[in-house]
Amino acid sequence: MATIPPSPAGDQTKGDWWHAVRVLDEPTRVFRSLAARPRWLFPVVLLVAVSGVVAFGTPTTTLRSQVEAQLQSVQQQNPDRVPPEARERALERAGSLSNRLLIFGGGAALGLASLVIVAAVLQLLFGAAASRTVSFRDELAVVAHAQMPQLLGAVLVVAVVAALKLEQLTLSLGFLFDADESPFLARVGEQLTFFGAWKVYLLAAGNRVLTGGKTVTGPLAIVGGLWVLVAVGVAAVVRLLVG
Numbered sequence: 001m002a003t004i005p006p007s008p009a010g011d012q013t014k015g016d017w018w019h020a021v022r023v024l025d026e027p028t029r030v031f032r033s034l035a036a037r038p039r040w041l042f043p044v045v046l047l048v049a050v051s052g053v054v055a056f057g058t059p060t061t062t063l064r065s066q067v068e069a070q071l072q073s074v075q076q077q078n079p080d081r082v083p084p085e086a087r088e089r090a091l092e093r094a095g096s097l098s099n100r101l102l103i104f105g106g107g108a109a110l111g112l113a114s115l116v117i118v119a120a121v122l123q124l125l126f127g128a129a130a131s132r133t134v135s136f137r138d139e140l141a142v143v144a145h146a147q148m149p150q151l152l153g154a155v156l157v158v159a160v161v162a163a164l165k166l167e168q169l170t171l172s173l174g175f176l177f178d179a180d181e182s183p184f185l186a187r188v189g190e191q192l193t194f195f196g197a198w199k200v201y202l203l204a205a206g207n208r209v210l211t212g213g214k215t216v217t218g219p220l221a222i223v224g225g226l227w228v229l230v231a232v233g234v235a236a237v238v239r240l241l242v243g
Helices: 016-022 027-036 041-057 060-077 084-093 097-129 136-146 148-164 183-191 194-211 217-242
Strands: none
Touching: 016 027, 016 041, 027 136, 027 194, 041 097, 041 136, 041 148, 060 084, 097 136, 097 194, 097 217, 136 148, 136 194, 148 194, 183 217, 194 217
């Protein structure tokens, strides 16, 4: 049975902040510590906190721009679907407290659900092939800490948008495709971001540690393939909903 190489002396006793921050530059060391002593609560608290930062820190102009883009996408497919009165109401509510609370609640709930689902799926995939037992708690600890790049990215985007008074800031591959000529590919590209790719690598690195693998190549192919499949699935659902 494969064993996990021991983490450096003292890593298991380091605080939650250390694990959350150092996973960005020393993932193998952090994941070895988490494999010996799984923990996930602190990253979950950070997820909820960042959801609040995004909801209440995003400028109203940016929220209005996002709503405007969504309405235009719907109207391109069905000009009569959104009456002018409904359009004005949606734009007026974009920066309201109720809408920000909705963004906060929805973002936090979606983020938490995503952690649980991803952990369950990866435990099933990697646990079946591993020569050691991979528990749901082990996988949840990896998934929770692997989200740190995306949380960092969300805070950075809000800060840059607010500081530079931008209407929107996109760090995805969506710019590679013309939204009018290839709307489906553009939506797929929008799901593939720099911080998302960083998260994929951390998920692969964490599962390499959990399974006792020698290289990150195999886990990276599995997690990366799932990432692309999810992006295609999200784009397909959006296409069905808005055309």
